[in-house]
Amino acid sequence: MNTFTMHIPLFGAGLLLAGILSLQGCAAPEVKPDLLAPTEAQMKIRSLQTRSFDLTDRNAAIRGVIASLQDLGFIIERANEGLGLVTAARFAEPNYYDVVTITVTVRQETAGKMSFRANAIYNNKPIDDPKVYQNFFAALQRALFLSQESTPSS
């Protein structure tokens, strides 16, 4: 019996083991019932994502959002004036293979007040760090040339 024939049962055992290993976890995952339910974490950061500014011109507000996103190095993907929506994306520091996408909506709160809401997603995880949103709103405030204090909306 040569060495090769001697090892055939071993190869067989190895392949069987490999088959068992590789067949694990191949089924498509079940749809979770809470697939479209908002998470508690999201409810908590909602107020951080929202801020109001004393503005009356809706168009200027949207242009301000676009300008601030450009200041932060984002590429605008979509802008809809009627519904006040801007989406943008950029590669994230320090690796530049991570992607940050942001969705900003502008809504008229009262006659002289605009409410801005920003949602940022890092790769596939929502960003819940308040600092990120503070930075964005600081940039937005600069872009809007506002000197008055902004107040986080409730």
Add this chain to the structure above:
Amino acid sequence: MIVEQPLSSRTLSRWLMPTALVGAALLSACTPYEMRHDNQSDARAQIWLSEESQVKVRAAQTRVFDTPDRHKMLQAIVTTLQDLNCKIDVLDEELGIVSAKKYVDLERPTFFDPSYILYRPDTLLFLTRNFRAWGPFYHRSDLVRLTVTVRDRNESQLIVRASVQFYLRAVEDPVPYQQFFRTLEQAVFLEGHAVD
């Protein structure tokens, strides 16, 4: 003179593991994207893909709201999608269409998978010197895509229909839709009811 030895446990351990690992890499049924998905190249198969009754699915996907204000409804839909951490992809006010997507982490490689050495599991993009693509692939499978449409039912009512896709298949379970509409109702301060 070479003396043939019987199979010792040393030889066994020396050969079994490498064969198993190489075999797992070759046979790895979880790695190729296609192997985990239905081949939908047959049109007849696509037509019969839906497992539930279309009427039932449509009823779960649809709600009637007592408001004629399309604009407000679209804004509420966008807010709801923001609450769900979705990224808005399509928005058409005239046609009343909002499409969005999000990723959910459900799948994990359950064992040592050589194809994942190339990526960090939390990134969507990998770059090498001569290859550039989006990955890792299991995140793509976890993609949730949804389209919400708004249309007028009569002068005082709107019909909102949401359709969701997950893992390249339409979601037919009514529970995710109920939850979506619950969030939407809170955003629009109205109660939606089923189509009569």
